[in-house]
Amino acid sequence: MKIEDFEDIVYEKEENGICTITFNRPERRNALSFVTFLEIRTALEDMEKDKNARVLILTGSPEGNAFSSGGYFNMKLMTQIPEEIMKDIDLMDIAQKKICMQFWDFNKPVIAAINGLAIGAGFTMPLTCADLIYMADDPETYIGLIFV
Template identity: 55%
Template sequence: MVFNKTMEVEDFQDIIYKKEPNGILTVTLNRPERKNALSPLTLLELWHAVNHAEEDEEIRVMILTGCEEANAFCSGGYFSEDMFEKIPQEYRKEIDIMDMASKKLCLKFWDFTKPIITAINGLAVGGGFTLPLVCSDLNYIAEDAWIALYFIKRAVMTDFATSYLLPLVVGFQKAKELFFMGEKLSAQEAYEFNLGINKVLPKKDLMPYVRKQAFKLIPPKAPSVSIKLMKQAMHSHYREILKNQLDLENKYWKKTLRTKDFNESLKALTQKREPKFIGK
């Protein structure tokens, strides 16, 4: 998927794109008023951020994190009546609004040849955790952060090919427990469950440690070509599987959005109560 018009980094509204002379790029989710929830505009900007980073030979590694003001990494998907209004007109016709599993962005991240390190500096709910699971090569988390896969509470399907990736990471039974129960996990629990977390750190030490790791992945400390080829080799086998799984997730997303349980979950969310599902 290639857009006809390139979105410049200066035009980003939902993310901050900070490139350093040392080869480190930091992409920061920057919507604190909604705890960095992912809107269609956020996903679009992330796609273009990855595209810019791939084409820029000076960039050797990407760090993904959430703004400090949000006290969160990402609270998942953002749904509102006006969520498409901020998308520039020239991009609207190229966006499939039913790509709920974010196939375009997921595959863009999967094909990105440079290493990505995610600093999970606060809560990571739903897509807020499945995004780093699919896009990141190394995940580090603050000890006071927590993770929750609340898809079941919203009566919807999973996204970002997590229905394939999570069983691959933790095994089928543990993945099913996480999906079916939708329980909140502490940072330490996520690490002990081998939930794609490389290390748990005190919050004040998180970004310094992540930056230290980033420097280990770029010259003169690392041969960036070797790292790039290793990543491509590991990702190559899974790409077609991932693509097919994203199509399946989108198909099932459409089914869940038509259920009475989904409508009930929205009402419950608005009324700040537990949903009462009927299985229809």
């Protein structure tokens, strides 16, 4: 995947070394799909190669009124994903685990700027992947777990 093909995130690099990944699906309140995770992985790989990149900020598009509303499952979307991508990401669970492991090995500090709603993966990703978490004055967090 190429950076210029990103659809679910906006990836910005400033001259001062600050890089930002903005979840950019406001119509879905910045929900995270397979494609989102793939784009994040590609951005992280780009940052690791860039000697000028010093820090990463994760945030949500303000138009979505959320950091992220969690995982987005769309079977129609999955059938449109090229086979070479699907071989790396079989299930949403595997995609999340791969991202967490990639963040774990990431060689730059990560700041999560939670601006509003953070549910499910939008809540657990900052907890497992960020070195520092800043929250807006009005965050709403929730993790949907079913205990049996």
